[in-house]
Amino acid sequence: MKLTILGAAEQVTGSMHLLQLENYNILIDCGLDYEKDSRQIENMFFPFDPADIDVVILTHAHIDHSGNLPTLVRMGFNGQILCTPPTAELTELLLLDSVNIFLSKQNKRSRSKRQGSGPQPLYLYKHVAETVERFVTIGFQKEFRINENLSVTFIPVGHLLGAAAVYLTVNDNGTTKKIAFTGDIGRKNYPLLIDPQVIPPVDYLVSESTYGGRLHTTDTTLEQKLIETITESCIKYPGRLIIPAFSIGRTQALAYALNKLFSKKLLPPVKVFIDSPLASSATEIYHKYQHYLNDEAQDFYEDKTELTDFKELSYVHDKRESVSISNYHEPCIIISSAGMLEGGRIQDHLYYNIQNYYCTILFIGYCAKGTLGDRLLRGDPIVRLRNRDLMVYATIKQTDLLSGHGDHNDLLNTVKQQDPATLKKVFLVHGEKRSLNYLADALQQENYNVVIPKKDEIFEL
Structure with a gap:
């Protein structure tokens, strides 16, 4: 059995891992690599023939895990894509939105004589439709036998509605081996989502490490932070609060948290706009799959x-x-x-408000290096929007209380659920080098055999 780390190696985006059995190839996730920029042609090239992949197993819907599936299908993949029911529906929304973004960027470039037409979209709506046809959905904690030598179980990990760790049982030449891929690990007590569950014992573990070496805020609650920020931005001073948020996951968690605040009358009325058609569609899916949400959310829904x-x-x-x-x-x-x-309607709101002294921009999630969000967070005094250089006069704030990722201790505890005497290797992926090294050092102190793979590195298991 061979494992090849094809993406999210020493970086956060582009998750993709190839597990090769005798005459059978499994791809775990197939995400867009934002470090290369999803517009660039590099995302179109796979280091294998897509027709040789027998099955894809998808941990969750986020584009850095699912966003290159239509390219895989377009270039010859003809197998099933296994995931949970919410992941299938949320992924379809995100892939369709990706096509919208591709086409929008192409149209903008084609209108610019200086830049020319630019690269073609990675895929079109018809490729998304062909991809969606390949989804086969499996519930949490239900073993699904793929063939006589391979079965998969999805273990809930929080992070996003339907997100799962992939737990594989493999018969490798008469020997039973178990390997798990954590996907993205959530955190306890997150709005709407259930807590991450224990991954059963495995021989090999491929773990994300986004927040390696970093701890989430513990000296205040989300409720307190929102009250403080809204009071400062919208009540004490007559300004506006702009919150960039992923349409799927973060927006629903934030809207739920605000609903609880206003229901308790902890704030005077303040108008809230959710400017994202995608978020509206995703919210309907959250309502459809309420039974996947945590007990508090289900009780709140019954009451309100x-x-x-x-x-x-x-x-x-x-x-x-x-x-x-x-x-x-x-x-x-x-x-x-x-x-x-990076794209979306938020850029329009930034364009009109980045030079507004009475505007606060509150980041509630991770921003990859090189993104516009990252540049604002590191304090760049000038940003470029609509081909104009604009001074940053708005107040820039950040909180990790709505981060969907577990922190250093959550990651450490996820691995420590495994016995170091029987866990042969931990492969750390989906993290910047600093985070990978911090988490690796901590795990090695606990006697785990830790590997930080290079991209395209192959391991015999």
Whole structure:
């Protein structure tokens, strides 16, 4: 049995791992690599023939794990894609949105005589439709036999609705081996989502390490942070609070948290705009799969009949409504995508507000290196929007209380559920080098055999 780390090696995005058995090839995740930039042609090339892949197993819907599936299908993959039911529906939304982004960027470039037409989209709507046809859904904690030598079980890990660790039982030439891929590990007590569950004992573990060496804030609660920030931004001063948030996952968690605040009357009424059609569609899926949510969320829904909708909230559906928000002169909260500020309607809100002294921009998630969000967080005094250099006068803030990733201790504890005497190797992926090294050092002190793979590195298991 061979394992090849094809993506998210010494970086965060582009998750893709190849597990090769005798005459059978399994691909775990097939994500876009944002370090290469999803517009660039590098995402189109696979270090294998897509037709040789027998099955894909998808941990969750986020684009850095699912976003290159249509390219795989377009280039010859003809097998099944296994995932949980919510992951299938959320992935379809995100892949369709990716096509919208590809086409939008292509149209912008084609209108620029200086830049020319630019690269072609990685895939089109028809390729997404062909991809969705290949989804086969499996519930949590239900062993699914792929063939006589291979079975998979999805273990809940929080992080996102339907997100799972992949637990594989393999018959390798008469020897039973177990290997797990954590996907992205969530955190305990996260809004809406269940806590990560224990991964059964394995021989090999491929673990994410996004927050290696970093601890989440513990000196305040999400409720306290939101009250403090909204009071400062919208009540004490008549300004506006802009929150870049991923349309799927982060937006639903934030809307739920705000719903609880306003329901308890802990804040005076403040208008809230969610400017993302994708978020609206994703929220419907969250409601459809309420039985996948945590007990608190289910109890709240039974009491209030709405998880993420409340009097002060308005969903913005079309571009005209989105533009009109700039003319709304009362204090307000604007939640819009994308979370890293790379595309989406959030860029329009930034363009109109980045030089507004009475505007606060609150980041609630991770921003990959090189993204516009990362540049604002590191304090760049000037950013480029719509081909203009704009001074940054808005207040930039950040909180990790809505991060969907477990921190250093959560990652450490996930691995420590395994016995170091029987766990042969831990492969650390999906992290920047600093995070990988911190987590590796901590695990080695606990007597685990840790490997930080290079991209395309092959391991005999």
